[in-house]
Amino acid sequence: MxxxxxxxxxxxxxxxxxxxxxxxxxxxxxxxxxxxxxxxxxxxxxxxxxxxxxxxxxxxxxxxxxxxxxxxxxCTAPLPRTHQFIDASAFLNHGRIMTQAYHPEKQSDPTTPVLIQRQADDFAGPHADYPFPDEADHCDFEGEVGVILGDVPMGTRPADALDHVRLVVLFNDVSMRKHLFRELGMGFGFILAKPATAFAPVAVTPDELGDAWRDGRVQLDMEVSRNGQRFGSPNGREMSFGFHELIAYIAYNRNLRAGMLLGSGTFSNVDYRQTGSACLAEQRAIETLEHGESRTPWLRFGERLRFEMKGRDGQSIFGAIDHRFVQADYVQADYMQQNVTSGVDA
Structure with a gap:
């Protein structure tokens, strides 16, 4: 459906x-x-x-x-707003690339999923222009899938968790990298680093994915293009934690209510030379590892991104996100210029 x-x-x-x-x-x-x-x-x-x-x-x-x-x-986003959005970073390959490039001294725990509470009150539609204030914010994109849940009782086990998945969605989790590492370093969460998330027009029940919905993962390529040029087509099969595991982890000590959105994190594959990436930060980190410096620029005003996922039959499943990034129609406040400093430039 x-x-x-x-x-x-x-x-x-x-x-x-x-x-x-x-x-x-x-x-x-x-x-x-x-x-x-x-x-x-x-x-x-x-x-x-x-x-x-x-x-x-x-x-x-x-x-x-x-x-x-x-x-x-x-169309708007399928669910234009909701009460809770939790995003994961469930492709550990992405984390490994970023760590190797910028923080090789750090060790991550491969047994525990990384999750963060996100803003959920203003989701963007698939074709609307996407405004942001300043190119110096280092605008990035992250191609993800997500699940919209029904009520999930506290203590739900992984074996039962997928029974509570109502719908699957495709989205672009826009990031402002200038602010991301600074806000992470403050110890709470993202605010300026993560503005509105943009969604493909259609949400689907899991049966629409056929055998590509397996092991709590959407095992299909995500086709990402920048200004009409292929950027990447990573597959969801390499998600290190399936949605069933993520749901059970979150529900360990709380009930989850109908309408909650849970994201996968940006798609990322080990064979990135063949598949490409689904976000600029990862591509820039790969360039840093291979060439000693990043070469791919952040998004600029006027650029266009497209995200789409097709089934085994070649039919578009969710429709496409196809949106242009534009300058916000207000003057940037002096406060931001004077008081927000850059973090690590990933």
């Missing part, structure tokens, strides 16, 4: 059901006005939404009459 949210001006958009080939859609108002509402009442909503999906794909008369052409440009 594929779901999306139309941009109606409402903070949560309007829920629609999208055909498997991403060509048509139908409003789901009779089932739930928004995806947030559907997640809160999933036991009732899911069968009704799936019936709409089946009818839409089959072209059944009643549903077909109400169908319209699907336009990803008219």
């Amino acid at each position: 594929k779901l999306a949210s139309l941009n109606t001006g409402h903070p949560d958009g309007a829920l629609i059901v999208v055909s498997r080939d991403l060509r048509h859609a139908v409003r789901a108002d009779a089932v739930a006005p928004t995806l947030r509402a559907a997640l809160d009442d999933w036991t009732r909503a899911e069968p009704a939404l799936r019936a709409l999906y089946t009818a839409l794909n089959a072209g059944t008369a009643g549903t077909a009459a109400n169908a319209f052409d699907f336009d990803a440009h008219a």
Whole structure:
């Protein structure tokens, strides 16, 4: 099943059901006005939404009459806001590359996942221009997948955790590297380093991934391009901790509530010379290791990024994120110029 949210001006958009080939859609108002509402009442909503999906794909008369052409440009993020977003760094290969390049003296624990609480109140849509204040912030991208959960009881074990995955999403976790290491060094978390996250237009139930949804991982290539040129196509199979393990770790001493988003961390493969990367920081770290200096520039105003993931049949699963980075339409405050200093330039 594929779901999306139309941009109606409402903070949560309007829920629609999208055909498997991403060509048509139908409003789901009779089932739930928004995806947030559907997640809160999933036991009732899911069968009704799936019936709409089946009818839409089959072209059944009643549903077909109400169908319209699907336009990803008219969509927000599938879940435009939620109450909790936890992001992982679950590809240990990415961490190894970054550590070797900049902190070779540090040792990480390969048995414990790295997770961080993130902002969840303002997710960006797939085709909207992405504003940021200053190129000196060292704008970066991170191609990830995430899962949207139903209620997860405290103490859920890995063997049962995937039963609580409702939807899978694709996103670009935008980063401002100038601020990232400084904020990490302060001992809490990210604020300026991690502005709004941008999502592909469609969220899918795990069955839409077929046999690529295996071991709690999305085992497909993520196609990343910068200004129309291939940047990388790493595969999700090398995720060091599956989503079932991440969910169980987080639920060790707390309940998780419907609508929580959990991210994978940037895709990263050991064979990076063949697959490329899904973020600039990793590419720059590889260049530092191989050439003694980074050569790939950070994002500049006017650049365009595209992220897409296709199934075994070549069909786009989530639709694409295809967005342009632009200068924010306000004047940077003097406070920022005077009081925020650069951290390690990764």
